[in-house]
Amino acid sequence: MSWFAVRDIIPLIIMNNSEPMRKDAKIYVAGHRGLVGGAIVRNLQANGYDNILTRRHAELELTEQAAVRDFFDQERPEYVILAAAKVGGILANNTYPAEFIRENLVIQNNVIYEVWQAGVERLLFLGSSCIYPRDCRSR
Numbered sequence: 001m002s003w004f005a006v007r008d009i010i011p012l013i014i015m016n017n018s019e020p021m022r023k024d025a026k027i028y029v030a031g032h033r034g035l036v037g038g039a040i041v042r043n044l045q046a047n048g049y050d051n052i053l054t055r056r057h058a059e060l061e062l063t064e065q066a067a068v069r070d071f072f073d074q075e076r077p078e079y080v081i082l083a084a085a086k087v088g089g090i091l092a093n094n095t096y097p098a099e100f101i102r103e104n105l106v107i108q109n110n111v112i113y114e115v116w117q118a119g120v121e122r123l124l125f126l127g128s129s130c131i132y133p134r135d136c137r138s139r
Contacts, residue, residue, distance in 0.1 A: 021049075021079060021122075028053040028077035030062060030111060031084030036126060040081055053077055063103060068110040072118040080115050082108065082125045 021027075027044060031037035032054040044052055053075055061067050062084055086103040093100055108125065115123045 023048045024051050025079055026051050026053060026077045027079045029081045034083060037083035062107045062110055065110050068114045072114040079122045080120050082111050
């Protein structure tokens with residue numbers, strides 16, 4: 001998300017939509033405890049959005065399709081911001097590359113599929129990657 005600020009998220013959610021997002025719309029932010037997801041929640045709250053759904057990992061396991069389906073069936077969010085992912089530092093990514101990509105693909109597939117099944121009005125899917133130059137001198 002380096003090329004734009006979190007304050008720019010709300011216009012991204014509502015762009016190409018004739019109706020602005022209602023302040024009381026049900027908005028599910030997956031990954032609300034992470035750096036980006038937390039900033040999005042704070043920005044939504046600061047802009048008057050007061051019906052934000054969040055779930056901690058212990059409450060909703062996004063790698064379990066049935067759990068994700070049950071959540072969407074029960075909560076029926078109108079907007080979804082997917083900022084959840086398995087993350088780690090350089091060492092973790094180098095040590096467990098297959099595990100990271102597998103878990104993140106399962107999360108995104110489960111959530112995106114249930115967004116479609118539930119007829120969610122808008123999805124904002126945030127993907128990320130860490131890129132470190134291999135041949136760059138340190139200062």
